Amino acid sequence: MSFAVALLVLAPAPLQAEQSPGQVDTTQAETQVVPPPQFLEPETPIAKAVSAAMSPDLPDGLVLFYGKRAFAPIWFTENGLTENAHLAIAAMAAANEHALNPNNYDPLGFIKRSETSTSEQDWAQFDIDLSVQFLRYATHLSSGRVQPNAVNKALNLFPHRPEPAMLFENAEKSEDFSAFLDSLAPQSDNYARLKRRLAQFREKAAAGGFTTVPDGEVLKPGMTDPRLAVLKQRLIEEDIPGAADHTGEVYDGALVEAVKTFQEYHGLATDGVIGKNTLARLNIPLQDKLIQMELNMERRRWMRDDLGDFYVFSNLADQNLKVVRNGKTIHTAKVVVGKPYHATPVFSDTLEYVEINPFWNVPYSIATKEYLPKLKQNAGALSGKQIRVFQGDSEIAPTQIAWNSYSGGNFPFRLRQDPGDGNALGRIKFMFPNPFNIYIHDTPSKSLFSQAERAFSHGCIRVSNPFKLADVLLADSNVAPGHWQAIRDSGERTVVKPRVPIEVHLTYLTAWMNKDGSTHFRKDIYGRDKVLLEALRTAMTENL
Template identity: 65%
Template sequence: MTGPIGGPLAIAQTEVLLPAETPTKAAAPLSFALLAEIGSRDVDESVAAFYEARGYAPIWLDTDGLQERGHLTLAAFAAANDHALNPDNYGPLLFAERLDAAQSDEDWAALELDLTAQFIRYATHLSSGRVQPNEINKALNIFPHVPEPVDLLTQANESVDFSAYLEALSPNTPNYARLKRRLTQYRDKAALGGFTVIPDGEVLKPGMEDDRTALLRQRLAEEDYMLATDHSGTVYDGALVEAVKEFQEYHGLSVDGVIGKNTLAEINVPIRQKLIQMELNMERRRWMPDFLGDTYVFVNLADQNLKLVKNGKTWHTTRVVVGKPYHATPVFSDEMTYVEINPYWNVPYSIATKEYLPKLRQNPNALSAQNIRVFSGEQEVAPTQVAWNSYSGSNFPFKLRQDPGGRNALGRIKFMFPNQFNIYIHDTPSKTLFDRAQRDFSHGCIRVSDPFALGDVLLSDQGYDRSRLEAIRDAGARKVLKLEEPVQVHLTYLTAWMNKDGSTHFRRDIYDRDEVLLKALARAMTENL
């Protein structure tokens, strides 16, 4: 039986029709057959020990056949599409057929162990994802907690409310629950025919007349940006313009109400593609821990925004600039431990050799105007005394360091969470980039708009409000302020999500990570079909 339409990663829901009365097991003790079945298989040692500790008594079967826990598990397999998982990966229909055909203790023993294996697989997929992030993309330096098989079985066996236990296997976060709910709603929209396509035409600005306004009203109403009755006529104005502005905001576009090339392209994204985005981001949510910290900084690289959260409440949000596609900012989590005002910039080796060395070869004083000095070990070296043509990326022995000041590439303040990637959050002298809708211009670090506002939120409890931080800045001397309590920093990559206010957001896949994940999940989907 076909249910809601899904993307290619989530097969349409299948109804499992179990026998009206589960066949009664054979009279011989099943524990003997189960022991023999375990002995003939390559069963996980902890699973074998689990059954041994209970005298090889089954957990899915009883004297009448499949018990309630087993029925609920097969029903969960069949409804896996609700979580953007593929029901066929867990074989609910095949189990139903085997239940109907089972005759001997050996049949029942095989059913018990196969159901155990698929339950562990389903529970693992639901709680920590179908793929390991770092194995499909080395830029994803996150390692989800994978539950131990014996823990899953023990909890399943001891659970008083097994339905609640199954539901609790998925991420226990409002973000995941909201996206799951929205995915169902968009599948319903897809079942009704999807979204109206708006034809190409001249750039449409507020106040212009255009015959496409009727189609535009219909399209925006289909995605709940407005009611089709809120606007009439062929003039592009009023409620229609406001609906387009809201659409632009929710898609990370310039919010000007002008329907140009980029806005029209986003309006015409097929609903199937949006379903895929939501499915991919449910997988990403499964990679994340439920608890991100009492206080944490959350940066969505695809959105190019930062928020600081304290005790579940967002205290500060700001725009950021992230890495260019060929300097893509990695995904990882770490702890912010200190803030540095008037920092030095120790030029990364790759930038020093690839960008600055060619300039120094042409003019040894090329970096002086930027207050960048040359060091050999701890000793400063006059750049005019170096034969720069003798060095390359393979034998460059120098360190380049930029002094604090208004020209410093890190600006006047940086927020440090020491990590293997040398990625941190910092100020920048290039303020105009924050006005752009798309902000992927850095070498990988996170440039933050109005960083002293962020510093105020982080440090005011320690007596360093904005005015005091700016006074330290204006004094000019480098100063390090240690955080009394480390703050968790999460650099993430989400291209679809739903906010508390009910708004659904989609972002461009600036690093092509959606495509990589899509292919990896498509491969995983075919396993054991």
């Protein structure tokens, strides 16, 4: 299914004719509401009706909260619906602002029921149903519509979902219920920026979307081309800086710089040449970009608001890394991530130590799938690679082993590469021990950092200029400049522990908005957008 078609899945159906999700009129319902039965003390008919309407399928915490209040209704009094009820229904009706589907929470259904309910049983069920839908809305908004690890085992994120009793207790205690509703959404600037940009792009889509740039020969700086006016218009539509400044009939100056900026925003080589890849990105339907932004708002809901005072943040889809301290980015670097067959997982951990001049303990899968076939053909295949063979603690000469007797199921050996320039880990690695055996390290293959797309590893993250990264992460060690490089040059294997906690966050984001207003989109290198989109399509009635 294409993203253009899939948009129909995420976009909410019209709530009613000529009415958008953000325009549900609860004022009319407030004036026409049929007064509910007399709201009295516990053990009254309405409280008994609420108690009788409790279903075994309800979340335990919600039943507990009702029990603590002797099953008195939450959302109405003898005077009708409470202000909190109107605000909750209005928030659910406007869920589309957060890339959630209002129809999942039935706000118009509650308005209609508030106008037609008459019996204690009707109102009791109304109250319970609104509580269930409010809990669903709060859960979706604060921690996502789906559980990441249930969607994809490579997403090792387990966002905290609201505990029902505590959610309703906090709602009841809040002095400003509108502020409480706002607090349910992620409180990070990253989420707020993407939410704002999604609204702006939706307005562009409603106005007709983006202009299509016709196919043609590869367009290079200095050329003339009848498509220049269309190209300029297309870049202006996406708010690319400088595009409007171009004049003349030659592809040069401001227009070339605007194309380079567009390429940067889309993770392409910034050469100003409009070839097949750049043209394809220019002509991605705006509806597809809306979906991409919606999917990444879901991902932001999985993430903590506060990632720490000092942390490493690597976006696998972007193939870049940054170090943030006290809210400021203090270092950036290009990285190489796992190829699609060896996709790097998403998780967070803590940096425990940095190893200079490390050994490389060859992973079992690489030893058996890549080196064993070579050793079966030539027992000297490891010669010149500084890779030794061990069985237990004993080293064995490769030429003394009958390699054809072994396979992936009975391989008893351990392969270890000595430190050195040819070591697969380079001269330094950054360790945050985890069940996936993933870490950040140097590499002898420096040329890969010059490529725009850098998914080439077996899963670990190779970083450019790793000793600059070491200087940044180990700055609290109070050593002289060049200290870590000197240890590297000595060849001595050295382990250094950071003196302050440093968190490491490996993420997967294919759309985001920076502080400078630039909006970035990345290729879905692991196909995780499509998997998440399908999960959101089917997660319409999940249990709370």
